[in-house]
Amino acid sequence: MVANKEVGELQRQIPVPDGRLVAHSPGRRGVWHWYEDHARGTGELARRFAEPWGGGELAYRLGRDHDTGKGACAWQDGLIEEATTGRKVRRPAHHGAGAFLFAQVARQYPVLTPFAGVIEGHHTGLSAWSELSVRLKGLMRDSGEVDEAISRVAEVMPEILEGTCPAVPGRLDPRNRTSVEMLVRMTYSAVVDADRLDTAAHFRPGPPPRQGAGMPELWARYETRRQEALAERRRRKELSWLDALREDVYQEAIETAAGGPGVYRLHLPTGAGKTFAGGGFALRHAALRGLRRVIVAVPFISITEQNAAVYRSLLDPEHGPRAVLEHHSAVNFEAPDRRAPRSSGASGDTPQDQRRARPNRWAKLAAENWDAPFIVTTTVRLIESLFGNSPSATRRLHRLANSVIVLDEVQALPDNLLTPILSGLRELVEHYGVTLVLSSATQPELAALNPWQTGLPQRDIVAHPEPLFQRLRRVRYDWRTGPEVTLKSIAAEAATHGQALMVVNATKDASHVHKVWLGDRDEDPSTLHLSTRMTGGHRREIIQTAKQRLDAGLDTLLVATSLIEAGVDLDFPRGYRARSLPESEQQAAGRINREGHRPTEDSIMTIFEPTDGLQPQVIYNRCGIAAASRRFGKGLADPDDLDTLRSYYQHRYRLQAGRSSTDPNGATGEAIEALRERLDYPETARRMSMIDNEHSVAIVAIRSQLNQNDRRAAQKAIEQLRSGVPTPETYRSLQDHMASIPQRELETAINAGHAVEIAGALYQWTGPYHPQRGIEPATQ
Known part of the structure; x- marks a missing residue:
């Protein structure tokens, strides 16, 4: 073990810790991140994040012990050498020791054993239970590779050896495997976010960011500004019958918001004011019910941008922290190495595995954890958070607890994924304090599908939509x-x-x-x-x-x-x-x-x-x-015949749905639900992808019609991504320059020199761009 020495003249001298365990190298202040500070800090943050669903103690234990493997001498020596010499040093994987510790404790309550995967995958992602269990059994037979790390950490934190089982939510039922699966996901999210935040606080010290407005204040601001905008419109011209109808719809939505938590349907014809009514309902309901945030998910980026602009005008303060976070999903900046195996069996144990699983450096800077009171995102991002297995995707998941989720244009949910989507949303409503709003002019009959057939009532925000459809025809x-x-x-x-x-x-x-x-x-x-x-x-x-x-x-x-x-x-x-x-x-x-x-x-x-x-x-x-x-x-x-639409949806689902939620012959995602029951997180994530690469590859195109300043700013953002040192706004600055083409066309374009890699899965278009039609189809 390296100790009691000073490295010679470097860019700055870094004192080496005298026998103390470290978690991270010195940050800007030149201070090491001591192991026990990071372990306890992560545990406390994870506890706070998981308390809304009764998982605080469980999350604390997993967060506290997640880095136990860093106690090994080889890991400590490697970090110290790297920090003091500037040379990259290969260090051993550090996730096995904490997973082993938790698995030992979980012998008292075997349903908890899969939660060891939270520690084992806190850098590489949640593994399949079938593979994790094999690795844990191997450690139980021979714990030699983790004993040293555990004993060294126990010298400074003896509490890691306590053998008591942490308290868990009372509703945890070992027979309900999808419920266990979701609780593992939520706990993983809390621990990963806590780990990242505690680490970031070490490297970027300073006062915590100012907290934004709470739900009561946001609701009051929303209503005040809406009334001001309505008064201004009245001053400019007399309101039409349609304006009056929209106001009636809005007021009924606000009254319904006083109802209890659960599932609500906002069924309104196009042009009846769904955006305002949905936002007003969500904010007032959250304010009255003590919920933490509102999340609006829409199927297309074009709607995301439009809705976010509306909500920003009503909610963002003139000064201070913004209330509205706009989070897109045009491209996956966390794309794995193209050489990575497609199998879900990567253990993450080898340096090669870690390199493959490690996201691009710049992707970490663009990661969002949805710590905002009002979020406008895409349905793709929401489902990615709910069913992904990577740390970046899942980190946001715990923020959904005690929130209002508005699924706008809900009819756009893909049929082939409906069973797991509905099952997951039901879990959030029943066990994580979520109120769900289904918003659409063409409401699908989701109660016809297995996950929602019994015991999950849906209430209408506007009680009688049929006359509205007749009047607005x-x-x-x-x-x-x-x-x-x-x-x-x-x-x-x-x-x-x-x-x-x-x-x-x-x-x-x-x-x-x-x-x-x-x-x-x-x-x-x-x-x-x-x-x-x-x-x-x-x-x-x-x-x-x-x-x-x-x-x-x-x-x-x-x-x-x-x-x-x-x-x-x-x-x-x-x-x-x-x-x-x-x-x-x-x-x-x-x-x-x-x-x-x-x-x-x-x-x-x-x-x-x-x-x-x-x-x-x-x-x-x-x-x-x-x-x-x-x-x-x-x-x-x-x-627009509502009775016929209901019959159509029911028939459409009957043509596809299996007899049970895990029927392998079903075509609404029943096989994916079976994967969830087996706790196969990697394969679930792969199968739940809502972006078909055949039709949705994002590509950056800098149009010749742009002015010189816009072209220069876009090119600068591209170079920042290529260099690996972007700012958090880099990705956002490229949103205006992103188009989509089929994967097969991208491959052809690369070979023809019409597309060049920027970073990860993102490419820049260098071929022809038609001033009216954009990137032309490859074949006509």
């Missing part, structure tokens, strides 16, 4: 089929109306229609295109341009993919939607006669089946379309 549907119906024929018809929206199922189709409209022209200010192949900033520009032209009464033709169907506030007099699922068709219709200024009979939404168009590229749509084709269409119901 602002379009007449027209159905078009036959061999003569093509993208080109419908595009030609749309062009005769001057102002028209055309929504198609694929970016390839959108590009084709836009070219048909342009004809021989290179560009036309009245002809617009919108798809995910365009950067976020480019899309916003197009939406703003369309809105301005429509308001001015100018000719405006817009072709878009489904991204326009949620949260985009445009008002066209005429619309066309390629045949899809009824919820998409109804959402598209929400962009037609949105403000109700035109007669319904004159506001036509044409649903067409193009012989040359693509179907929605999601497998479950086959079942959805099968269920829809019997109910919606010419001579049948329209997509």
